[in-house]
Amino acid sequence: xxxxxxxxxxxxxxxxxxxxCIVLFSCIAxxxxxxxxxxxxxxxxxxxxGWTFNRSDGASIHPITEAYMEENPHVKIELMxxxxxxxxxxxxxxxxxxxxxxxxLVNRNWLQDFIQMGxxxxxxxxxxxMGMNDRFYEPLxxxxxxxxxxxxxxxxxxxxxxxxxxxxxxGLEPPRTMDEFVQIGKExxxxxxxxxxxxxxxxxxxxxxxxxCNFGPILYSFGGRYVDGQRAAFNSPEGxxxxxxxxxxxxxxxxxxxxxITIDAxxxxxxxxxxxxxxxxxxxxxxxxxxxxPELEIxxxxxxxxxxxxxxxNIACWGLSESSENKEEAWDLLQYIYEEExxxxxxxxxNMPITPSIGELPENQERYAGFLETLxxxxxFFRTGxxxxxxxxxxxxxxxxxxxxxxxxxxxxxxxxxxxSYQQILDRFYAQ
Amino acid sequence: MIRKNTKLGIMFxxxxxxxxxxTTFFPLLHVxxxxxxxxxxxxxxxxxxxxxxxxxIFQDQDFMQALANTAVYVLSVTALHLLLAxxxxxxxxxxxxxxxxxxxxxxxxxxxxWLLSWTVAAAIxxxxxxxxxxxxxxxxxxxxxxxxxxxxxxxxxxxxxIIIITVWKSLPFFFMLTYAALMTVSSELYESANIDGASHWxxxxxxxxxxxxxxxxxxxxxxxxxxxxxxxxxxxxxxGGPLGSTRTLxxxxxxxxxxxxxxxxxxxxxxxxxxxxxxxxxxxxxxxxQSEVKQ
Numbered sequence: 001x002x003x004x005x006x007x008x009x010x011x012x013x014x015x016x017x018x019x020x021c022i023v024l025f026s027c028i029a030x031x032x033x034x035x036x037x038x039x040x041x042x043x044x045x046x047x048x049x050g051w052t053f054n055r056s057d058g059a060s061i062h063p064i065t066e067a068y069m070e071e072n073p074h075v076k077i078e079l080m081x082x083x084x085x086x087x088x089x090x091x092x093x094x095x096x097x098x099x100x101x102x103x104x105l106v107n108r109n110w111l112q113d114f115i116q117m118g119x120x121x122x123x124x125x126x127x128x129x130m131g132m133n134d135r136f137y138e139p140l141x142x143x144x145x146x147x148x149x150x151x152x153x154x155x156x157x158x159x160x161x162x163x164x165x166x167x168x169x170x171g172l173e174p175p176r177t178m179d180e181f182v183q184i185g186k187e188x189x190x191x192x193x194x195x196x197x198x199x200x201x202x203x204x205x206x207x208x209x210x211x212x213c214n215f216g217p218i219l220y221s222f223g224g225r226y227v228d229g230q231r232a233a234f235n236s237p238e239g240x241x242x243x244x245x246x247x248x249x250x251x252x253x254x255x256x257x258x259x260x261i262t263i264d265a266x267x268x269x270x271x272x273x274x275x276x277x278x279x280x281x282x283x284x285x286x287x288x289x290x291x292x293x294p295e296l297e298i299x300x301x302x303x304x305x306x307x308x309x310x311x312x313x314n315i316a317c318w319g320l321s322e323s324s325e326n327k328e329e330a331w332d333l334l335q336y337i338y339e340e341e342x343x344x345x346x347x348x349x350x351n352m353p354i355t356p357s358i359g360e361l362p363e364n365q366e367r368y369a370g371f372l373e374t375l376x377x378x379x380x381f382f383r384t385g386x387x388x389x390x391x392x393x394x395x396x397x398x399x400x401x402x403x404x405x406x407x408x409x410x411x412x413x414x415x416x417x418x419x420x421s422y423q424q425i426l427d428r429f430y431a432q
Numbered sequence: 433m434i435r436k437n438t439k440l441g442i443m444f445x446x447x448x449x450x451x452x453x454x455t456t457f458f459p460l461l462h463v464x465x466x467x468x469x470x471x472x473x474x475x476x477x478x479x480x481x482x483x484x485x486x487x488x489i490f491q492d493q494d495f496m497q498a499l500a501n502t503a504v505y506v507l508s509v510t511a512l513h514l515l516l517a518x519x520x521x522x523x524x525x526x527x528x529x530x531x532x533x534x535x536x537x538x539x540x541x542x543x544x545x546w547l548l549s550w551t552v553a554a555a556i557x558x559x560x561x562x563x564x565x566x567x568x569x570x571x572x573x574x575x576x577x578x579x580x581x582x583x584x585x586x587x588x589x590x591x592x593x594i595i596i597i598t599v600w601k602s603l604p605f606f607f608m609l610t611y612a613a614l615m616t617v618s619s620e621l622y623e624s625a626n627i628d629g630a631s632h633w634x635x636x637x638x639x640x641x642x643x644x645x646x647x648x649x650x651x652x653x654x655x656x657x658x659x660x661x662x663x664x665x666x667x668x669x670x671x672g673g674p675l676g677s678t679r680t681l682x683x684x685x686x687x688x689x690x691x692x693x694x695x696x697x698x699x700x701x702x703x704x705x706x707x708x709x710x711x712x713x714x715x716x717x718x719x720x721x722q723s724e725v726k727q
Contacts, residue, residue: 089690113693191579194564204673259563259582261674267558276564391691402674406587 042074044329049094050105052154052316053081060345061337068336075329095119100321102330106150108142108315109208111385115149121320124148126331132338135355137375139383142317151334155315156284156352157381158217159374160304165297166278174279174301178221178245181304185255188278199277200246200260201268202401207394209265212314212384213282215397218242220310220380221303227387230430232422234397235415238307244411247404261402272298283314284352284371291350300370308380315354315384388429396422460706467700478696485700495701497676498684505595505680506659512599513655514648517606521614522640539608546604553601554668558584561593561669584670587677594678597665602658606651613647614640646723653716657709681705 053061065077080101082090088110094100095117106114114120127133127148133141139157142150162174170188175181185197202210219226222245224238233239249256257263257271265282269289272280273296281303290298303309318337320330336342343358352368353359359372387393400414409417467485469478489495520542528535545553560566561583568580584590617640625635663682666672672679672687679687681701689698 092690092693117693203671205667205669205671207671257563258580259585262562262582262585262670264671267562389692395687395691398673399675406585406674408675 043076044074044326045076045078046103046326046330046333047078047080047101048103048333049080049082049090049101050316051082051084051087052105053079060342060349063345064337064342065333068333072332075333077333091119092117098323100323102321102324102326103334104319104321105153105316106142106319107384108150108155108313108317109212109384109390111142111144111149111317112388112390114319115144119319119322120149121322121324121327122147122149123151123320127151130335132335135338135357137354137356137359139313139375139378139381140315140354142315142319144385150317150319151338152315152317152354153337154285154346154351154354156354156371157311157313157375157378158213158281158283158303159311159370160279160301161272161282161286161290162279162299162301162370163272163275163277163296164299166275170278175304176302178218178304178306182249182253182255184278185249186253189253189255191254191258194257194276196257196277197255198249198280199257199263199268199271200250200281201263201265202246202260202398202405203262203264203267204395204398204402206264206266207391207398209268210398210401211394212312213265213268213280213286215243215246215401216312216382217281217303217310218246220312220378220382221306221308222310223307223380225380226382226393227426230426232419232426234422235412235419239415240412243401243404243415246401247411251405261405283312284368285314285316287352287368288350300368302370302377303374309374309377311374311378311381313375313381313383389425392425393422463699463702463706466696467703469696470694481696485697486704488697489701489704494676494679495684498679498681501591501676501678502660502680504591505598505662506656508595509598509602509659510652510655512595513603513606514610514652516599516603517610517651518641518644518648520603520607521611522636524611525614539611542607543604545601548601550601550664551668553597554665557593557597557600558669585674587675590670590674590678594666594669597669598659598662601665602655606655609647609651610644613644617643646720649716649720649723653712656712660705660709 048061048065050061061079065079069075069077087105087107091100091104091106091110091114100119106120111120123142124147132151133143133148136152140152142148142152160174167174172184172188175184181197189196200210200214202214216226219234219239219242222238222242224236224242225233227233246256246260250258250260257277263271265286266289268280269282269286271277272282273290273293275296279301284300287300290296303311318334320327320334324330340357343353343355347353347358347364352371353361353364358364359368365372384390396418400409400411400418403409403414403417404411408414466478468480468482470481470484524535524539548556558565562568563580563582563585567583568577571577572580583593621639621643622635625639630638660680661682662680663686666678666680666683667686670678672683681704685698685701685705688694688701
C-alpha cells in the first residue's frame, strides 16, 4: 500500500514538473517571440533601384548603404540593379504594376515623363527645409517649373573629350573655337590610316546619346536651341548651321569617321579608346568608361565656342517614389548619401563632382577641368528633362540628320519637317 | 464513370487553365482594352477613344512602312532558313561517309551561332559591318571598293544585312530539326527508288520532301511568328534606321510605347500583330489537319 502511495506521489511530482516546464517554456518562448515580432515590426525595408550599382564597376553605393545599415540596424536596404538600356522601361513597368521601389534613379531627360505619370514625390519642401539645393552646382538641380523633384547623383554636362597624349605628340592644343576644330581636323586626319579628328554617334540605336553627346552641345554652341518657349526652334539658322557643320565634317572635309549614322555612343567611345580619333564631343557620363583606360591620357577640355559655349546637362538623379510607404526613412537615407564623405566616394568612382565643395578639391580642378569650366562658362545650355516628349524630339533630330546625310533632303528641309512634327507634339502637350 | 472521368479531368487541367488565364488571357485582355484608350492605361485615367487608335495605325505611314519591312523580313528569313536547312541536311545525309568521323565536329561548329545570344551575335556583326570593320577593310585592301562602305547606314542594304544576320544566327536550329526529320526517312525507300532508276532529284521530290513536309511546315510557322516578334537584333544594330529601312512592327511598337509613351496606340498595334499571327496559325492548323486527314 505504501509502495502504491509512493508511486502515486512520484507520478504526481513528475506531472507537476512537466506542467512547470511547459509553463516556463511558454513564458520564454512568449518573450522571445514577442521580442522577435517587435523587432520585425520595427524593421524598415528600403528598396533602391538603379543602373549603376554593379560592384565590378566600383560602385560607391555599396559601402554607403552598408555603412548606413550598420548605423541604423533597423533599416534593411535592398539594392535592385538593372542595366541602362532597360532602365526607363523598367520604371514604367514597375509603376504600372504598383511595385515601385522607395528610391530610384531617374535620368534627367525622363523627368517630365515621370512627373506626368505621377511616380515622383515632390521634394521641394523637404529640400528647402534642409537647404540642400544650395549645395549643388545650380545647373544640375532637378527642378521643373520651380519645383524640385529629383536630386543630382552622377553625370554632369557635355564638353570636349580629348586624347591629351596624342595632342602633345602632335604638338597641338585643344581647339577653342569650332573653326579651330575644323582646322586641326584638316591637319591631322588621314582616312587612309583610319585616323580622324572626331567621331559622331548619330545612330538610331541610341537617339538620346546622339543628342546629349553630339548634336545638343553643338547646336547650343552655334547659338541654337531645341525649343523656344512653346515653339520648336532647332530649325533656326543656328540649328541648320550646326547640323550642316557636323555633316560637312564627315562628307566634305573627311575629318570625322565615316558612318556616323551607324555609330552609337558606346561605339564612339570605343573608337576614341582605339585612338582612331583625337577628340569627341561627349558628356561627363562617359568618364567611368575612360577610367578603364588609364594609359590613354584621356582629358576633358572646354567646349569649343562659336556663337556661345554650349553644353547639355544630363544627370542621373535620385527620386523618391510617390507611392513609397517609407518616405521618411528613404529621405533620411538620401541625406546620408549626400554627406560630404559619401560624395567623395562617388567622385572616386570616376564621376564628375556634383557639388562645388567636391569640385574645388585640387585633384578635381585638374581632372575635370574641361567639364567644370564648360559648366561655369556656358551661356547657352540645355537641361535634359525640360521639354515634353524628349525621346521623340531626339528621334526626329536623328532622322533629320540621316535624311540630310543620305542626301534625301537638304539640312534645312529635314530640320523644318522635324520641327513641324515636334511642334504638333508641343501643341498637343500644351493643349492638355 | 464518364462523370467521374470528367471531374477528374477538370481537376487535373484546372491549375493549368488558371495559370494560363493569369499569365496569358488576362494580360491579353488588358492589351485589347488598353487599345481603346488614348495615351496611358485605363486605370490611370486615360480617355476612351474606341477605334481611334486603329484609325491612326492605318493612316500612319511609319506603321505601314514597318508592316512592309516586316513582310519582307519574315518571308526572306523563313524562305532562306528552310531552303538552306534542307540543303544542308540533305548534304550531310548524303555525304555522311565522306565527312565520316568529323561529321560530329562539323555539326558542332555549325551549331555555334545558335548558341550565342542575340546581343553577342549583333556585336559580332557590328564588328564586321562597321565602316572601319572587317568587311569594308578587306574589300578596300583587295581593291574591290575605293572607300570604306557604311553597310548598315545604307537604306538599300541595311535590311538585307539584318536578314543575313538572322539567318546566320538561327539556321543551325532549323538545320538540326530538318536533319533529325531526314534521319527518320527509311533507307529502304531510297533503295527501292534506286532499283527503279529514279534520279537523286526525283528521289528528293518524291521521297525526301513529302516525308519531311510536316516538320518543314511546323518550322515555317514557328519561324514566321519568331520573325514577326524579332526585336533584339534590329535594336542592337540599327535601331530601326537608317530612315526606318529596318524598322519592323516590334521596333515600331516598342518606340510607340516606351519612347512616345502612347500605350493605348502601342496596344492597338500589338493587337494588329496578334491578329496577323493568329491568321498564320489558323492557316497552319487548317493545312496541317487536311494533310493529316489525307495521310
